[in-house]
Amino acid sequence: MLIRDARPWGGASVDVVIIADRIAEIRPHDPTSAPVGDTVDGRGRLLLPAFSDVHVHLDSTRVGLPFREHTGGAGVWEMMLNDRRNWRDAEIGLTERVAGTLERMIANGTTRVRSYAQVDVDCRLEKFEAVVNAKEAFANHADVQIMTFPQAGILREAGTVELLEESLKQGADVMGGIDPSQLDRDPARHLDIVFGLAEKYQVEVDIHLHEPGELGVFSTELVLERTRALGMQGKVTMSHAYDLGGVSESVSRSIIDRFAELDIAMATVAPAARRQLSLVQLAEAGVRVGLGEDGQRDYWSPYGNCDMLDRTWQLAFTNGFRRDDHIELALAVATMGGASIMSHESERVAGVGDRPGVGVGDRADLLLVDGETPSSAVMDRGRDRTVIHDGRVVADGLRVVGR
Template sequence: MFISNVRPWAGAASDVLLEGDRIAGISAHDPSRAPQPSDVDGRGRVLIPSFSDVHVHLDSTRIGLPFREHTGGPGVWTMMMNDRQNWRDAEIGLPERVAGTLERMIARGTTRVRTFAQVDVDCRLEKYEAVVAAKEKFAAEAEVQIMVFPQAGIFREPGTEQYLEDALRAGADVMGGIDPCQLDRDPARHLDTVFALAEKYQVEVDVHLHEMGTMGVFSTELIAERTRALGMQGRVNISHAFGLGGVDDATTRRLIDLFAELDISWTTVAPSVTDHLPIADMTRAGVRIGLGEDGQRDYWSPYGNCDLLDRTWQLAFVNGFRQDELIGHALAIATVGGASIMSHGVPRLSSLADRPGVAVGDRADLVLVDGETIASTVMDRGTDRTVIHDGRVVADGLKVLSVGDSY
């Protein structure tokens, strides 16, 4: 495949050759070249790596359904119970909702996804199986990792641990944990169980951490202890962690060094809080950072629209990024940053100025989007998009191409 007249990371107009699932060549744009039927016309658009949404709850989505009154209350348990009381009564079935949401994400440029699948005594494996079905349906359009997730905790309801293990035995990619102190109120036992299951099934760990201040720091230290003791460096992610940067400067520095030492990655959803760990300092220390949309217009929240470029804008906004370099870094986190969490074959971002993913030899997972500069691309969030996964056009004009369609 030949992509003509495109600007990698908003640079000079170029022609890009794809062979198989890799970028095989990049040269200055040649306007005299006769177009071929298989060519993609870049039309001067910006070329970036495709998006990596590494924190999304496909299993709770209401994307595509009518807006409803928000009935959730404060706190994880109250919100979870609200979801439990409503998710079966949606206008269409869960498998259709999950697949439709994933399709919409792909259409907007996300081809790498780490999604949660809630497992508990209420839904058992029903939500997990709906996510598996969507993953299989769009296997040619996106790479999807499924994290088995104890949203209701592990020990508050007897039987949960067995369902978690059933999902791992069925092929889940990542073992999840959540708020070891606040939810299960037994942090050592909670994390021992999470890590033991991950070790048994040789999967990675991803812990939801909503705990604030010194409690969040304590849970992080327990996660780090187990990471070190089990030799799981590079295989543990902490999601949210939006309260870890609000204790004091010395604690913040110590946590950054701990993340870097043990190669614990961090996934943010760009929350409207200011106590999270500083992105620039984390990057300089070599910590892998990814971005996700979290819930998608579900029973927890009306936010989320399947467009990670919108969430990139939010990441820049809530962090007060105004310089072009920092806005570009937000986009790098949303693309290659998340990819480096999903695959150790993808190098982590080396600096605030690092703009990888569109060089010869890189995987041909790409998005063409209208924009003048990278900053304007994030600010304007254009809709003229063409999405390429493994060297094949999978979506154009915000629509996923059907099997057999030609670009």
């Protein structure tokens, strides 16, 4: 494939040669050169890495359905019960709406997805299987990892552990945990089960942490201990964790340093929270940080529209970014930051000025989008998009192609 007249990360116009699934050559744009092979007209658009959504609940989506009144209560348990009361009664079936949401994500420029799949005594493996079906339906359009996720906790309802293990036997890629102190109220046992199953089935761990202040730090300390003791460096992600920056500056700095030492990744959904760990400090320390949309217009929240460029704007806004290099950092986190969580073959974002993902040898998972600069693209969220996955155009004009 030849991409003509594109601007990597807003730089000078170039022509990009792709062989198989890799960028093979980048040369100055020659307007007189004849198209060869599969040619994509960049038309001077920005060339960026494709987006990576590493924290999304495809299994609870209501994208594309009529907007409904929000009926959830306060706290994780009440919100979970609200979902449990309503998810079976949606206007179309679960399998169809999960696949439709993934299709819309790809059309907007996301080619790497880590999705939660709730497993509990209510839905059993039904939600997990719906995400598996969507992953298989779009196997040529996106990489999808599935996290088996105990949204209702592990210890509160008998039979949960057995269902989680069955999903791992059926191919779940990641073992999830959630609020081991606040929800299950037995953090040692909760985390022993999570890490034990992850070790048994040789998968990674992702801990969903909403716990506040010192309680969140306490649970994080237990995760750090197990990561070190089990030699799981590079195989653990902390998601949300939006209050770890609120105890003290010294505690925050210590957590960031140990995340870097143990290669523990962070996944954020750009919450409106004031006590988060500093995104700039995390990047400068070399911590792998990715972005996700969380739930999408579901029984938990009315937010989310399958567009990671919108969520990148939110990440920049909630962090108070104004400088171009900081806004571009948010864009790097939303693209290659998440990619480095899903695969260690992907280059991580090494600091505020680092812009990986569109160099010779990089995987050809790319997005062409209109915009004067990367920062302006985040602000304007242009709609003229072409999406490339493994050297193939998989979406153009906000529509998936090649199915």
